[in-house]
Amino acid sequence: MLKAREVKTVQEARAIVEGRGLSHVKVGLFDIDGVMRGKYMSREKFFSSLDKGFSFCDVVLGWDVKDQLYDNARYTGWHTGYPDAPVRILPDSCRDIPFEENMLLFLAEFDQRAQAVCPRAALRRVVERCRAAGFEPFAALEYEYFLFDETPHSVREKGFRDLKPFTPDWFGYSILRNSVHSELYGEILDMGERMDFPLEGLHTETGPGVLEAAIAVDKAEAAGDKAALFKTFMKILAQRMGLMATFMSRWSSDYPGQSGHIHLSLRSADNGESAFFDRSQPTGVSEIMRQFIAGQQRLMPEFLAMLAPTVNSYRRLVPGFWAPTGANWGVENRTTALRAIPGNGKSQRVEYRLGAADANPYLALAAALGSGLYGVMQQWQPSDPIEGNAYALTPEIQQTLPATLWDSAQRFKSSEAAKELFGSEFVEHFAASREWEEREYRRHVTDWELDRYFEII
Known part of the structure; x- marks a missing residue:
C-alpha cells in the first residue's frame, strides 16, 4: 500500500485516501506569523480541490496571532470585504498524523494574486x-x-x-x-x-x-x-x-x-x-x-x-x-x-x-x-x-x-x-x-x- 510520504501526484493523493477509506482529510496552510490554519475536508471536496483548488477566506492573511484585524493593510481588510482567496493543495506534502488514527495531512499554498503575500510562496x-x-x-x-x-x-x-x-x-x-x-x-x-x-x-x-x-x-x-x-x-x-x-x-x-x-x-x-x-x-x-x-x-x-x-x-x-x-x-x-x-x-x-x-x-x-x-x-x-x-x-x-x-x-x-x-x-x-x-x-x-x-x- 502507498505510504504517505511516497505520494507525489494528484493521482497518488486520490489513491491513498481511497485506499484508507477516509471520509475526511486534514488540510492546512501557514499565515503571516507562521501559525498553521486549516480544517478537516470531506473526501469529495478534497478530490475536487486536488484538480481545481479551493477557496480560503483571506482574513488569515489580514489578522494577527490573536485574530485581530489589521487596520493598515491594503491587500485585504474591511475595504475588500475579506473575500475568499484561491488555494492549491500540495500532493507531495502528504503526511500521517501519528495521534489521529489513519488520518492524513496535506499542506496547501495560496495561489494566483494571493501568492504575492503568502509566506510559503515567498520562500519558493x-x-x-x-x-x-x-x-x-x-x-x-x-x-x-x-x-x-x-x-x-x-x-x-x-x-x-x-x-x-x-x-x-x-x-x-x-x-x-x-x-x-x-x-x-x-x-x-x-x-x-x-x-x-x-x-x-x-x-x-x-x-x-x-x-x-x-x-x-x-x-x-x-x-x-x-x-x-x-x-x-x-x-x-x-x-x-x-x-x-x-x-x-x-x-x-x-x-x-x-x-x-x-x-x-x-x-x-x-x-x-x-x-x-x-x-x-x-x-x-x-x-x-x-x-x-x-x-x-x-x-x-x-x-x-x-x-x-x-x-x-x-x-x-x-x-x-x-x-x-x-x-x-x-x-x-x-x-x-x-x-x-x-x-x-x-x-x-x-x-x-x-x-x-x-x-x-x-x-x-x-x-x-x-x-x-x-x-x-x-x-x-x-x-x-x-x-x-x-x-x-x-x-x-x-x-x-x-x-x-x-x-x-x-x-x-x-x-x-x-x-x-x-x-x-x-x-x-x-x-x-x-x-x-x-x-x-x-x-x-x-x-x-x-x-x-x-x-x-
Whole structure:
C-alpha cells in the first residue's frame, strides 16, 4: 500500500485516501506569523480541490496571532470585504498524523494574486531565483523551546506568572533528564520520523525545561515545511501530554532567549558539488561563500523584521545571552550573527544565528537565503571576520541592528533589495503587519510600568 510520504501526484493523493477509506482529510496552510490554519475536508471536496483548488477566506492573511484585524493593510481588510482567496493543495506534502488514527495531512499554498503575500510562496520564489542562478539551496533549522507542566487554561488562570517548568534548574546536555523523561523524548523523535521532519539531535539546553531540536538538512523549500510542521506539532504533542511548549523569543528576563538558527549551503545545480567549499583556502570558505555571507551581513538590518518579527524578539537580542547584537561574522564564532562552519564538500555551511524561535520559518529562511543570494549576485565582499568576543566590539565595528520592531519594519519597507527579492506587494503587506504588531503593543499597559510608576511617580 502507498505510504504517505511516497505520494507525489494528484493521482497518488486520490489513491491513498481511497485506499484508507477516509471520509475526511486534514488540510492546512501557514499565515503571516507562521501559525498553521486549516480544517478537516470531506473526501469529495478534497478530490475536487486536488484538480481545481479551493477557496480560503483571506482574513488569515489580514489578522494577527490573536485574530485581530489589521487596520493598515491594503491587500485585504474591511475595504475588500475579506473575500475568499484561491488555494492549491500540495500532493507531495502528504503526511500521517501519528495521534489521529489513519488520518492524513496535506499542506496547501495560496495561489494566483494571493501568492504575492503568502509566506510559503515567498520562500519558493527565492528558491527559484537560486536555481535560476545555478544553485540548489539546502537548509536545516534548529529550535530552542521551553516546556512547562501547564495547560492552556492554567497559564491563563495564573496570568502567565509563576509557571512550573517541565524540569528544574539549569542543566544543558543532560543525560539524566533525557533518561528520566525518555518516554517524552521518544514521542518527539518518533513524531519527527513519522511526519518527515526527522531530528538530527534533541537535548536539554541551559535553563529549566528548555530543549533544543535540530531538524535534519533538506532542500530549502522542504526545510521550510519541516520547520513549520515541527513547531506546530511539537506544541500539539506537548498539550496532548498535559504540557505546554513555547517558542516565544524570550519568555522570562531571568533566562536566555530561544533561538531559531538557520544552517544554509549552496550546491551547484549541475554537478551537486558544494559552492561553499574551497579546499585551497585555510578554512575552506570559497569566494561564493564569502559573497553569500556579505549579502547576509549587509542586508541583515534591512531584513531583520522577517527574522525578529515580534516585539518580544528584541528582548533576546542583548549581549551575553547567546544572541547576536550586530551584523557581523566569524569562523566558528558563536558570538557573531553569522558563523562560518568549516568542513568539507558535504558539511561546509553558514549558520545564521540571528534567527529566533518565534519567526515564521518560511520567512526567516527566505530572508537568510535571499540576502545571501543577493550578495552573490552583487559580488559583495564581507567585512573582516571577527575573532574573539563580538559583544565587546564598539558600535561602529558591531554594525548595530534596529533595536525595535517598528524600526525594523521601517528599514524593511524602504529596502530595495527586499522589493526585488520578495516583491513590492509582499514588502508592503508584511511591513504593515509588523507596524500593526508594534502599535498593538503600545496600546497596552505593562506590569513593569505599573510596578515602576503607579505609586511613586
